[in-house]
Amino acid sequence: MGNKILDINNLNVDFLSEGASIHAVKDFSMHINKNEIFGLVGESGSGKSTVIKSILRILPAPGVITKGEIKFKDQDILELDESELSSLRWSHISVVKQKALNSLNPLLKIKEQIIDTIRAHEKIKTKDAMERCNALMDLVEIDRNYLNSYPHELSGGMKQRVVIAIALALKPELIIMDEPTTALDVVIEKEIILKILDLKSQLGFSLLFITHDLNLILGFADRVGVMLEGELVDTDTAEIIKSGGNNPYTTKLINSIPDVSDYSQTKADKNEPELIHVKDLVKTYSRHSSFFSSDKFHAVDGVSFNVNKNEIVGLVGESGSGKSTISKILTKLIDFDGGQILFNGKDISCITKRRDLLDYRKKVQVIFQDPFASLNSIHTVYHHLSRPILIHRSYDKYSKKQRDQMVKKEIIAILKEVDLSPPEEFLYKFPHEMSGGERQRIALARVLLVQPQLIIADEPTSMLDMSIRMEILDLLKSLQVKKGISILFITHDIASACYLSNRLIVLKNGKIVDSGIVSEIINNPKDKYSKLLIDSCESGWFINQ
Amino acid sequence: MNRSWYNLIWINKKARLGIIIVSSFILIAAVGPIFFEDPNAYIGTPLLEPSFVHLFGTTGQGQDVFAQTIAGARSTLFIGLGTGFMIVLLGLIVGSLSGYFGRRIDNILSLIINIFLLIPGLPLMVIIAAWLPPGPFSMMGVLVFTGWAWQARVLRSQVLSLRERDYVNAAIITGESNIKVIIYQIWPQMLSLIMASFIGATVYAIGAQVGLEFLGLGDVDKVTWGNNLYWATNDLALLTGSWWTFVPTGLCIALVSFGLTLINYGIDEISNPRLLSERIVKSRLPNLFNRNGSTPVARELFGK
Numbered sequence: 001m002g003n004k005i006l007d008i009n010n011l012n013v014d015f016l017s018e019g020a021s022i023h024a025v026k027d028f029s030m031h032i033n034k035n036e037i038f039g040l041v042g043e044s045g046s047g048k049s050t051v052i053k054s055i056l057r058i059l060p061a062p063g064v065i066t067k068g069e070i071k072f073k074d075q076d077i078l079e080l081d082e083s084e085l086s087s088l089r090w091s092h093i094s095v096v097k098q099k100a101l102n103s104l105n106p107l108l109k110i111k112e113q114i115i116d117t118i119r120a121h122e123k124i125k126t127k128d129a130m131e132r133c134n135a136l137m138d139l140v141e142i143d144r145n146y147l148n149s150y151p152h153e154l155s156g157g158m159k160q161r162v163v164i165a166i167a168l169a170l171k172p173e174l175i176i177m178d179e180p181t182t183a184l185d186v187v188i189e190k191e192i193i194l195k196i197l198d199l200k201s202q203l204g205f206s207l208l209f210i211t212h213d214l215n216l217i218l219g220f221a222d223r224v225g226v227m228l229e230g231e232l233v234d235t236d237t238a239e240i241i242k243s244g245g246n247n248p249y250t251t252k253l254i255n256s257i258p259d260v261s262d263y264s265q266t267k268a269d270k271n272e273p274e275l276i277h278v279k280d281l282v283k284t285y286s287r288h289s290s291f292f293s294s295d296k297f298h299a300v301d302g303v304s305f306n307v308n309k310n311e312i313v314g315l316v317g318e319s320g321s322g323k324s325t326i327s328k329i330l331t332k333l334i335d336f337d338g339g340q341i342l343f344n345g346k347d348i349s350c351i352t353k354r355r356d357l358l359d360y361r362k363k364v365q366v367i368f369q370d371p372f373a374s375l376n377s378i379h380t381v382y383h384h385l386s387r388p389i390l391i392h393r394s395y396d397k398y399s400k401k402q403r404d405q406m407v408k409k410e411i412i413a414i415l416k417e418v419d420l421s422p423p424e425e426f427l428y429k430f431p432h433e434m435s436g437g438e439r440q441r442i443a444l445a446r447v448l449l450v451q452p453q454l455i456i457a458d459e460p461t462s463m464l465d466m467s468i469r470m471e472i473l474d475l476l477k478s479l480q481v482k483k484g485i486s487i488l489f490i491t492h493d494i495a496s497a498c499y500l501s502n503r504l505i506v507l508k509n510g511k512i513v514d515s516g517i518v519s520e521i522i523n524n525p526k527d528k529y530s531k532l533l534i535d536s537c538e539s540g541w542f543i544n545q
Numbered sequence: 546m547n548r549s550w551y552n553l554i555w556i557n558k559k560a561r562l563g564i565i566i567v568s569s570f571i572l573i574a575a576v577g578p579i580f581f582e583d584p585n586a587y588i589g590t591p592l593l594e595p596s597f598v599h600l601f602g603t604t605g606q607g608q609d610v611f612a613q614t615i616a617g618a619r620s621t622l623f624i625g626l627g628t629g630f631m632i633v634l635l636g637l638i639v640g641s642l643s644g645y646f647g648r649r650i651d652n653i654l655s656l657i658i659n660i661f662l663l664i665p666g667l668p669l670m671v672i673i674a675a676w677l678p679p680g681p682f683s684m685m686g687v688l689v690f691t692g693w694a695w696q697a698r699v700l701r702s703q704v705l706s707l708r709e710r711d712y713v714n715a716a717i718i719t720g721e722s723n724i725k726v727i728i729y730q731i732w733p734q735m736l737s738l739i740m741a742s743f744i745g746a747t748v749y750a751i752g753a754q755v756g757l758e759f760l761g762l763g764d765v766d767k768v769t770w771g772n773n774l775y776w777a778t779n780d781l782a783l784l785t786g787s788w789w790t791f792v793p794t795g796l797c798i799a800l801v802s803f804g805l806t807l808i809n810y811g812i813d814e815i816s817n818p819r820l821l822s823e824r825i826v827k828s829r830l831p832n833l834f835n836r837n838g839s840t841p842v843a844r845e846l847f848g849k
Contacts, residue, residue, distance in 0.1 A: 012847060014846060015822075016822070016825050016826055016829055016846075017825060018556070018825060021846070053840070054840060057839035057840045058839065058840065059840040060819075060822075060840075061819070061822040061823045061825070061826040061834075062822035062823075062825050062826050063840055064826065064829075064830065064840065064841050064842075064843050064846060065840055065841070065842045065843070066842075066843055066844060066846045066847040067844060067847040078842045079842075082835075082838060082839060085839050331714075331718050333714055333717070333718070354722075358720050361718055361719070361720045362720065365718060365719075366714075366715070366718050368711045368714070368715060369711075370711060373710060373711040373712060374711040374712050374714075374715045375712055375715075376712040376716075376730050376733075376734070377734075378733045378734065379729075387716070387719055387721060388719050388720070391719060391720040391721065392720060443715070446715070446719065450719065450720070
């Protein structure tokens with residue numbers, strides 16, 4: 001066995017169904033050496049989670065392992081029985097999951113959760129267990145007092161540290177981390193990764209790090225594997241993968257890593273009139289802290305900005321910064337508590353009548369983040385695209401047959417415009433019959449059919465796989481130029497905002513911390529937060545500092 | 546999702562058995578009474594045991610039990626299914642308005658729903674049934690009045706969650722009217738819940754209706770399953786040991802409820818993928834499957 005701690009050979013995993021089985025993982029082979037960091041990269045649905053669940057044999061029905069061996073040191077995990085498996089799990093191999101909140105029991109104190117984990121495998125006195133808890137908390141640098149807290153009293157980053165502490169509790173030789181930082185913002189992500197690297201050098205475990213973020217993993221992994229449709233298509237040292245890898249797919253992934261230096265050079269015409277003007281916008285939510293009192297939480301706290309005609313403005317912020325609230329306010333899905341919004345000089349809070357609202361909706365449209373959620377799974381493309389036409393054009397004077405023909409013609413024209421060809425084939429498809437990129441194009445077509453003046457694009461690419469993000473961004477840009485629409489591009493990814501926008505606004509905790517022309521912000525950020533966001537686009541940025 | 550939903554239900558064994566049971570009773574209810582001129586006719590000696598002349602024997606009044614069992618199906622199933630439909634319709638309308646519009650409308654409608662949930666159902670049912678003139682529509686009215694609130698509450702919570710979906714917001718922003726959003730975007734997505742509610746309400750309606758009639762609160766001149774049981778007790782069936790006067794009717798009621806419940810289980814399996822996938826693994830790998838166990842290793846399935 002030598003140096004290998006985990007050695008997977010020809011692993012095959014099927015998902016059984018009533019018809020033919022689905023081969024989720026095909027002839028997957030890889031190994032991890034002692035004290036090594038192996039990064040497993042793949043887009044959603046590529047099978048990376050299936051692989052790690054198979055390693056621990058925790059893949060739920062209908063998953064079945066059909067071939068291969070998974071050697072942990074000298075044991076083949078696939079040959080172990082239930083009791084051998086439960087003594088292997090956690091004490092030799094542990095897992096850190098993506099959502100720390102879901103891994104912690106909200107009803108138990110932190111120390112109870114750590115002690116429970118230890119006691120599941122070892123007989124230990126309470127006093128000794130407490131000592132182990134204290135040592136673990138010191139290890140992940142959390143104040144020992146938090147041992148008596150409940151998970152909701154900790155911040156997102158602290159919760160993830162606690163989960164890492166629990167994963168370390170039994171000193172496993174291999175830790176599997178499944179997107180441990182995806183739900184965290186860049187500042188916390190940086191802290192957590194540095195902490196993981198620090199712990200690794202102290203304790204000397206091996207690490208299998210799963211992520212969709214190639215840019216992140218290239219910064220600290222020793223070797224990287226790339227998965228595509230259930231197969232490991234490429235595996236090599238991080239340096240070779242970084243320089244393009246051994247497979248065209250790897251090269252494509254490397255090339256689609258967003259780069260802030262590739263920013264939009266087109267400057268918006270300053271003489272264009274103002275389309276929407278937001279002044280001192282405030283939105284507060286009340287949180288019930290106890291039965292009698294509630295404290296106010298400012299989701300949007302005095303935000304002012306404007307979007308001119310024929311301009312793309314990027315609104316950059318991380319989760320919780322208030323950017324989605326702004327998008328909901330601008331589309332009048334929710335009301336706001338203070339400030340003023342002028343659209344074409346008119347105050348939008350005056351819109352109350354249905355006719356005025358319909359008129360406003362005709363001018364302001366939204367593209368949602370998740371194209372699978374924004375299209376109704378039981379309706380066809382034809383249904384989705386015929387509704388805006390029937391609502392906003394006065395076709396009532398025509399007969400039903402004429403109307404149907406006109407609608408169909410218009411839908412085919414718009415499908416061509418969003419590069420879905422041949423358009424006739426898409427007419428009667430259901431959302432689940434299309435890929436994520438195709439679905440997002442349909443969502444874009446629906447918006448364009450209304451012929452709006454302003455499109456609010458709320459993270460339109462974040463749910464898409466990296467390789468098709470660029471295509472959608474380019475499409476947005478070309479359509480914007482062609483139709484002279486304004487776009488408010490809302491995103492957490494500053495690189496794609498730079499690529500697309502004329503101007504940038506950086507939002508943090510409901511406040512604007514930086515704004516200006518893209519080139520100014522890139523080369524000379526006024527705020528340290530926007531500098532951090534820009535730095536985070538560089539691979540390995542947090543280590544080089 | 547290549548298969549249509551009725552196909553999906555049909556390939557599910559539980560649902561298929563349920564559909565066969567329920568539809569054969571509906572068939573009996575529809576055509577059965579044609580063969581019996583008058584199930585109330587006095588055709589023989591009272592309390593004859595089952596024989597080839599009278600398959601299920603005769604009642605204490607000398608009526609044919611077989612004819613009465615068949616004839617009772619029509620009224621009982623009509624009221625049961627009709628009431629189930631009305632309850633779901635009312636529950637769907639109230640629940641949708643409440644869940645979709647929220648705020649004040651939700652407060653008012655939820656208050657009404659809660660009041661109806663708090664009223665003790667059985668005594669109210671008995672009082673109203675005794676007060677109204679007996680007849681199938683009074684019976685339906687009583688059952689709907691006392692039974693709609695629970696379904697409204699269940700359907701409201703589903704609307705409440707679907708209302709927050711992006712496709713609903715997208716439809717609103719496209720300019721769709723609220724009623725159209727509810728009917729075309731929200732209702733089709735909760736079809737399986739609506740079906741399950743309908744079946745649950747029907748089971749409730751059949752049970753409650755039989756109970757009321759058993760107490761003599763229905764129209765005792767009509768032949769229904771509840772009345773069959775009422776007359777059987779009236780004629781002291783248990784004391785005289787004439788089991789055949791109530792067992793056939795009781796079995797029919799149990800079978801219909803069983804069939805409906807099976808359909809509900811089937812819908813549950815179809816709409817809950819976890820149950821379905823566990824069943825698939827269990828049927829393909831009966832020796833390896835263990836609900837809380839580790840992922841099975843089945844090398845014999847490789848390449849299949």
